[in-house]
Amino acid sequence: MAIIGAPAPAGADRASCEALTAALPDSLGDGLDRREVEPPAPTTAAFGSDPVVLTCGASGVAATYRPDSTLSEVDQVAWFTEDVGSQVRYSTPTRTPQVVLTLPADRQAFEVLVALAPAVRAHTRSTTA
Template identity: 65%
Template sequence: MLLAQIMALAIVIPLTACTGSPGPVTVNGAPDPAGEQRSACLTLGAALPSSLGPGLERREVQPASPFVAAWGSPPTVLSCGVPGVAPGYRPDVTLAVVDDVGWFAEERGDTVRYSTPTRRPRVVLLLPASVQAFDVLATLAALVRDATRSTTA
């Protein structure tokens, strides 16, 4: 079971080189939520903006998935309906809260993985460490809040 959760953490792996190429962002293992989570993720996907800020324009994702979106180069990748929680997350960890959405941050070399362990469906955002996280989280938080539900209320 733990192995399955760890594997789920690597749900989206951007494989596109960081060369500034405007081509599609290749992802492996896109989530495929069911039921209410599927509906919530489709709602979130439809609401996502074409830009997250300067240099963060929307990019095509390959293979196409309504549950994964990408912006910029190197890519910022959002996935909705990700199963499991990050192995480093514990309920007593302090989350960065933006617009009522708690984000759990994990530094992973050149990227930071932000996840929403206290919301369903879970959303994961892989953000290059060079990108100003607060601006991106502030742009996405209300959309995530409106499409998902809190598990702590």
């Protein structure tokens, strides 16, 4: 799976992102087994054939995010949700380094977010605590 524009964080953020992607499970649920990404990127992971893509270390926050935006908390990780055409993008604007997850719009996200939560909690930190 080709990934274009993967973030390239530096320093401590890069180390956290590499640890996060290394700690991700081999599967995020039914039909969502981990797959190779091209070019290999230690801050990116993909799962399934209609891929769910996770990147770590994005700079800035989503253009539509505001400090008073509603976030959905799943297992102690707060996610900002955006509809992006045929996909839904989840990001963690209140954590650093920031994680961005893109799923097909017809994919149920809750199971995926639950599967990701332990690695995200372990390798990113809240900016609101």
